[in-house]
Amino acid sequence: MERGDFLPFLLLLPVMLVVFFVMFLPLVYGIVISLFDYHMGDLDFGRDFVGLGNYIRMMQDKVFWKSTVNTLYFTAGAIAGDLFFGTLVSVWIQSLNERIRPIIRPIVTIPLLVSPIIIGLIWKYMFNINGGMVYWILSWFGLGAEQFPGLAGSATAMLCAIIAHWWQVIPFVVIVLSSGLVSIPNDYYEAAEMDGASFIQKFFKISFPSLMPQYMVILLFNGVDAIKVFDIIYALTGGGPNNSTMSLSLYAYKNAFDHFDMGYAMAISNATMLISFLVFGIVFVRYNAKARKEGIKG
Amino acid sequence: MKRQMKRMKKWTALCLSLCLIGGLTACGGNGDKDSEGKGDSQAEGGSGVELVATRWSGGQSDDQKELVKNYAAATIVIDDIAYDKLKEKEILNMQKNGTGDYDLIYVAEVWCPDYVKNGWLMPLNDYIEKYDVDMSVYNQSLLDAMTVDGQVYSLPTFTQTSILAYDEEAMGRYGKGVPETFDELIECAKWFKENEGSGIAIPAMQGQSAVDFFGGILYSCGGEFIEDGKIALDSDAAAQAIEIWQQLCLYSMDGSSTWHVDDVAQAVKDGNAPISISISGNCSSYLDPEQSAVAETIRFAKMPGINGNDYVGTANFWGWSVAKNSANPEEAFQSIVWLTSEEQEKAAALANGSISALPALAGDSEVLEQIPYLPAVTDTLAKARILPTAGDSSAMLTDLQAVLSRIAENPRGVDAKALLKEFNDACQDYDFNP
Numbered sequence: 001m002e003r004g005d006f007l008p009f010l011l012l013l014p015v016m017l018v019v020f021f022v023m024f025l026p027l028v029y030g031i032v033i034s035l036f037d038y039h040m041g042d043l044d045f046g047r048d049f050v051g052l053g054n055y056i057r058m059m060q061d062k063v064f065w066k067s068t069v070n071t072l073y074f075t076a077g078a079i080a081g082d083l084f085f086g087t088l089v090s091v092w093i094q095s096l097n098e099r100i101r102p103i104i105r106p107i108v109t110i111p112l113l114v115s116p117i118i119i120g121l122i123w124k125y126m127f128n129i130n131g132g133m134v135y136w137i138l139s140w141f142g143l144g145a146e147q148f149p150g151l152a153g154s155a156t157a158m159l160c161a162i163i164a165h166w167w168q169v170i171p172f173v174v175i176v177l178s179s180g181l182v183s184i185p186n187d188y189y190e191a192a193e194m195d196g197a198s199f200i201q202k203f204f205k206i207s208f209p210s211l212m213p214q215y216m217v218i219l220l221f222n223g224v225d226a227i228k229v230f231d232i233i234y235a236l237t238g239g240g241p242n243n244s245t246m247s248l249s250l251y252a253y254k255n256a257f258d259h260f261d262m263g264y265a266m267a268i269s270n271a272t273m274l275i276s277f278l279v280f281g282i283v284f285v286r287y288n289a290k291a292r293k294e295g296i297k298g
Numbered sequence: 299m300k301r302q303m304k305r306m307k308k309w310t311a312l313c314l315s316l317c318l319i320g321g322l323t324a325c326g327g328n329g330d331k332d333s334e335g336k337g338d339s340q341a342e343g344g345s346g347v348e349l350v351a352t353r354w355s356g357g358q359s360d361d362q363k364e365l366v367k368n369y370a371a372a373t374i375v376i377d378d379i380a381y382d383k384l385k386e387k388e389i390l391n392m393q394k395n396g397t398g399d400y401d402l403i404y405v406a407e408v409w410c411p412d413y414v415k416n417g418w419l420m421p422l423n424d425y426i427e428k429y430d431v432d433m434s435v436y437n438q439s440l441l442d443a444m445t446v447d448g449q450v451y452s453l454p455t456f457t458q459t460s461i462l463a464y465d466e467e468a469m470g471r472y473g474k475g476v477p478e479t480f481d482e483l484i485e486c487a488k489w490f491k492e493n494e495g496s497g498i499a500i501p502a503m504q505g506q507s508a509v510d511f512f513g514g515i516l517y518s519c520g521g522e523f524i525e526d527g528k529i530a531l532d533s534d535a536a537a538q539a540i541e542i543w544q545q546l547c548l549y550s551m552d553g554s555s556t557w558h559v560d561d562v563a564q565a566v567k568d569g570n571a572p573i574s575i576s577i578s579g580n581c582s583s584y585l586d587p588e589q590s591a592v593a594e595t596i597r598f599a600k601m602p603g604i605n606g607n608d609y610v611g612t613a614n615f616w617g618w619s620v621a622k623n624s625a626n627p628e629e630a631f632q633s634i635v636w637l638t639s640e641e642q643e644k645a646a647a648l649a650n651g652s653i654s655a656l657p658a659l660a661g662d663s664e665v666l667e668q669i670p671y672l673p674a675v676t677d678t679l680a681k682a683r684i685l686p687t688a689g690d691s692s693a694m695l696t697d698l699q700a701v702l703s704r705i706a707e708n709p710r711g712v713d714a715k716a717l718l719k720e721f722n723d724a725c726q727d728y729d730f731n732p
C-alpha cells in the first residue's frame with residue numbers, strides 16, 4: 001500500500017459505519033438505558049440513574065428466573081429436535097432417487113417461507129382441543145385433552161411451542177446439511193460398503209464427522225435464534241398458562257410495551273444477550289480456535 | 299498500466315465518497331410523510347392537509363376507511379395495524395422528536411393515563427373552547443376517564459363490554475331460562491359440561507381479557523383492586539370473586555384456558571359453545587351467516603348479577619386523540635370531532651355493528667335493528683367501570699394474569715382463595731398512587 005492511499009479505508013468505511021450505527025451504537029445505548037429507571041418518554045439523566053438497580057431487581061424477580069429456565073428449556077428442546085429431525089430428513093432426501101430429490105427438497109423448505117407469527121397462529125389451530133388436527137390424530141389412539149392438555153397445560157405448552165419451532169426451522173437445517181452431504185465424496189461410501197459397513201455405521205463414521213462444520217453453523221444460528229424466541233410463543237400462548245411459556249424476549253417486551261418500563265426491559269434483553277453468548281458464543285469461539293489450530297497444523 | 303490503475307483507484311474513491319455522502323444525506327432526511335405511501339385508504343380532502351390516523355385493523359377499520367372519504371376538510375389516511383402491535387407502534391411514533399407520523403391516535407382507556415403522563419397527547423380544552431364543541435353529546439363517565447387534571451385528552455368513540463351470548467337451541471335443551479345470576483350461570487355451564495361435554499366459553503388465557511372479566515366479577519361482588527393506594531384483594535368480596543372465576547373455569551369448555559376473546563368468538567361461531575362470555579365487539583360476526591354456524595339461533599343477554607345486585611362490568615372503550623407531535627393539531631382536532639359526531643358514529647354502527655360511545659345512539663331505532671345485542675350491552679354498560687390505571691396498576695394486573703391463568707389451567711387442583719391471598723401479599727410494595 002502506498003503512503004497516502006486511502007482507498008482500502010474508503011472501501012471499508014461503509015461497512016464500518018453500518019457496524020457502528022446498526023450494531024455497536026444500539027448495543028451501547030441498550031446497556032446505558034438499562035442503568036436508568038427509564039419509563040418510555042420520560043428520562044432525566046440526573047434523576048433516573050439507578051446504576052445496577054435494574055439488574056439487582058432482575059435477580060430478585062421470580063418471573064425473570066422462570067423465563068430464563070423456560071428459554072433454556074425451549075432452546076435445548078428446539079436445538080435437539082432441529083438437529084435430530086433435520087439430520088433424519090436430510091439423510092432421507094439424500095437417499096432418494098436423483099429424479100425425486102429436486103422435487104422433494106423445495107417442498108420440504110416451504111415452512112421456512114412462513115413468518116413465525118403466522119406459524120404460531122397455524123399451530124394454535126392445530127393444537128385447538130376442539131377439532132384441531134393434533135387432537136384429531138390423538139383421538140385415533142384414544143387420547144384427548146386429559147392425557148395431553150397441549151397449550152392448556154403448564155407441562156405441555158412449551159413442548160407445543162417447540163414442535164411449532166421444529167416445523168419452521170427444520171427446513172433450514174435440511175438445506176444446510178444437504179449441502180454438506182452433497183460435498184462428501186461418494187468414494188468414501190463405496191469403500192465403506194466394500195468393507196461391509198451398515199447404513200448406521202456409514203452415517204456415524206463418514207457423514208456425521210464430515211458434517212461437523214454444518215452442525216456448528218446450525219447450532220450457532222438456531223441456538224441464538226431460539227434463545228431470542230418471541231413470535232411463536234407470543235402467538236401460541238402469550239406466555240401462559242401461568243407463565244410456563246414466558247420467554248426472556250417476551251418478558252422484556254411485556255415490560256417495555258405493557259408497563260413502559262424500558263430500563264428494566266433493556267436489562268432483561270442484555271441478560272438474554274449474555275446468556276446467548278455464554279451458551280453458544282464461547283462454544284463457537286473455541287470450535288473456531290480449534291479448527292484454526294488444526295488447519296495450521298495440517 | 300500503473301498510471302491507469304492509479305486513475306481507476308481515484309475514480310473508485312470518488313464514486314464511493316459520493317455514494318457515502320448521498321447515503322448519509324438520505325438518512326438525515328426528515329421523512330416527509332407526504333411522500334410516503336402510507337396506508338391504503340385516503341379521503342380526498344379539500345384543504346390539502348393530510349392527516350394520518352392509526353387504529354387497529356379489521357372489519358371496522360375497513361369500513362372506517364370508506365367513511366373517512368366523506369370528510370371534506372382534509373385528507374384522512376387510516377394506517378391500520380394489528381391490535382397486538384398497535385400500542386407499540388403508537389408509542390414509538392409519539393415519542394419521536396419533531397413531527398411524528400401520526401396525527402390521530404386511537405387510544406384505549408387503559409392506555410390514556412400513561413400516554414398523558416408521558417406528554418404524548420395534545421390537551422384538547424383550548425380547541426374545544428375555540429370551536430365551541432358540544433361536549434354534552436359524549437358519555438360523561440367515559441369522558442371523565444379520558445380527562446386528566448381537568449384537561450380532556452380524547453373523545454370517546456367505540457365501546458365494548460362482556461355480554462352473554464348463547465345458542466337458543468342449546469338453551470332449549472337445557473330447559474331453564476337464561477341465567478340471571480352467577481349461581482345460575484355456573485349451574486348452566488355445569489349442565490352443559492356434564493351432559494353435553496361442552497360447557498361455557500370464557501376468555502381464560504393468560505392475558506388482559508381474563509383480567510377484564512375477573513374485574514367485572516370482582517366489582518359485582520362489591521370488591522376493589524385497590525383501596526387507599528394499597529392492594530385490596532384480601533377482602534371477602536375478592537374471595538367470592540375468585541371462587542366464581544374458579545367455578546366458571548371448572549365448567550368451561552376444554553381449551554378455554556388458552557382462549558382470548560377472539561377464540562371464544564370462534565367457538566361460538568363454530569357452533570361448539572352453547573353459552574359464552576363474549577366481548578360485544580365480536581358479536582356482529584355471530585350474526586353473519588357466512589361466518590357463523592349459529593347466525594339464526596344466537597341470542598344475547600346482559601351479564602348476570604351477583605348477590606342480588608346488577609353486574610358491574612368493566613368497560614373497554616376507545617377514543618380519538620391528537621398526537622402532541624402532530625404537524626397539524628388543529629386540523630386533527632377538527633377531524634376527531636367529525637369522526638365522533640352522531641352522524642359518523644351512526645354510519646359506523648350501521649356498517650359493522652360497532653357500538654358507539656355516544657349515548658344518543660343507544661335508543662336509535664335504526665341502530666337497534668342493526669345491532670340486536672345493543673340492549674344487552676347498554677344494560678351491562680349502565681354500571682360499568684374501568685380497571686385501575688394509577689401507579690403500578692398495570693404491573694399488578696399483569697401479575698394477576700398469571701394467577702388467573704394458574705387457576706384456569708387446573709381449577710380442580712388449586713386453592714384459588716389462598717393463591718389470591720398470596721398474590722395480595724406479594725403486591726404490598728406496589729405504589730398505586732397516581
